[in-house]
Amino acid sequence: MNAMAIDAAVHVGLRGVTRVFGDDPKNQVKALGPIDLDLRRGEFFAVVGPSGCGKSTLFDIVAGLSPATEGAATFEGRSLDGGDVPEGVGVVFQEDASFAWLNVADNVAFGIRRAGLGESVIKSRVDDTLAFMGLKDFAAAYPAQLSGGMRQRVCIARTLVQRPRLILLDEPFGALDQQTRLIMGEELLKLWRETGATVLLITHALDEAAMLADRVGVMSARPGRIIDIVETPWGRDRDSRVVSDPRFGEITARLWTRLRSESMSALSHKVG
Numbered sequence: 001m002n003a004m005a006i007d008a009a010v011h012v013g014l015r016g017v018t019r020v021f022g023d024d025p026k027n028q029v030k031a032l033g034p035i036d037l038d039l040r041r042g043e044f045f046a047v048v049g050p051s052g053c054g055k056s057t058l059f060d061i062v063a064g065l066s067p068a069t070e071g072a073a074t075f076e077g078r079s080l081d082g083g084d085v086p087e088g089v090g091v092v093f094q095e096d097a098s099f100a101w102l103n104v105a106d107n108v109a110f111g112i113r114r115a116g117l118g119e120s121v122i123k124s125r126v127d128d129t130l131a132f133m134g135l136k137d138f139a140a141a142y143p144a145q146l147s148g149g150m151r152q153r154v155c156i157a158r159t160l161v162q163r164p165r166l167i168l169l170d171e172p173f174g175a176l177d178q179q180t181r182l183i184m185g186e187e188l189l190k191l192w193r194e195t196g197a198t199v200l201l202i203t204h205a206l207d208e209a210a211m212l213a214d215r216v217g218v219m220s221a222r223p224g225r226i227i228d229i230v231e232t233p234w235g236r237d238r239d240s241r242v243v244s245d246p247r248f249g250e251i252t253a254r255l256w257t258r259l260r261s262e263s264m265s266a267l268s269h270k271v272g
C-alpha cells in the first residue's frame with residue numbers, strides 16, 4: 001500500500017503535513033510540521049501547544065481554509081486543499097463571531113440560508129438548534145443584549161445548525177471566566193455525545209483539554225509537531241467533575257511536563 005494512503009475509517013488524516021508562509025526563501029516562516037495524525041470518527045481530540053507553535057495553522061488546514069505546503073490532509077478520504085470549508089465540517093472561531101445586527105435566530109439561520117435551504121427546513125432546524133443550546137427564549141434578542149457565554153453559545157449554534165460531522169473549535173472559551181468555561185465545556189460534551197460528531201478542539205488551557213478530550217495531542221514549539229498524545233480515562237459520560245479525580249492532576253501534570261520546555265523555547269525565540 002502507498003505509504004501516504006489513509007485508512008477510509010479515519011475521519012481526518014494528516015500525513016507529513018507542513019506549512020511554510022512566504023514565497024521569498026530568505027523570509028519564510030516554517031509554521032508547522034511535519035504532522036502525522038489520524039482523528040478517529042466520533043472522537044474528541046484536543047490540541048495544546050506553546051504560543052505561536054502553529055495551532056491555528058493546523059486548524060486552518062483541517063478546516064480546509066489553508067493548504068498544506070507538503071504532505072496530505074484528508075477529510076472523509078477527500079483531499080483538503082485549502083479552497084474552502086468542505087460540506088460536513090463546522091468551524092467555531094476564537095473570537096465572538098456573532099453578527100451584531102442580526103438577532104439570535106437570524107444569526108443561527110445565517111449559514112444555512114446561504115446554503116439555499118427552504119424556509120420551512122431552515123425554521124425547523126433553527127428551532128431545534130436553539131432549543132438544544134438553551135437559546136429558545138433568546139431567539140429575538142441581539143448579541144449585545146447577551147452575556148459573553150451566551151454569545152459564544154450562539155456561535156456554536158450557528159455551526160451546529162449545519163449538522164456538521166466534524167466540529168472544529170479554536171480557543172472557543174478563551175474570553176470567558178473560569179466558571180462559564182466549565183459550564184460551556186459540559187455543554188460541548190453533551191453536544192458531542194448527542195450529535196456523534198468528531199470534535200477537534202484547539203486550546204491553551206491544559207485543564208480544559210484534560211477534561212474534555214478522549215485524546216490530547218501536545219505540540220512542540222514552532223514548527224509545531226505532535227510530540228505526545230495523552231489518552232484520558234473518563235468515558236463518554238464525563239462532565240466537569242472529573243477535575244476532582246486524582247487522575248486529572250496526573251494528566252495535566254504530564255501535559256505540562258511535555259509542554260514546559262517547549263513553552264520556554266517558544267518564549268526564548270520571542271525575546272531572543
Ligand SMILES: Nc1ncnc2c1ncn2[C@@H]1O[C@H](COP(=O)(O)OP(=O)(O)OP(=O)(O)O)[C@@H](O)[C@H]1O
Nearest residue numbers: 021022029031050051052053054055056057058222
Ligand atoms: N499568514 C501568515 N504569514 C506569515 N506567518 C504566519 C502567517 N500565519 C501565521 N504565521 C506564523 O506562523 C506561526 C504559527 O502561527 P499560529 O497562529 O498558527 O500559531 P498558534 O499556535 O495558533 O499561536 P497562538 O498560540 O498565539 O494562538 C507564527 O510564527 C506566526 O507568526
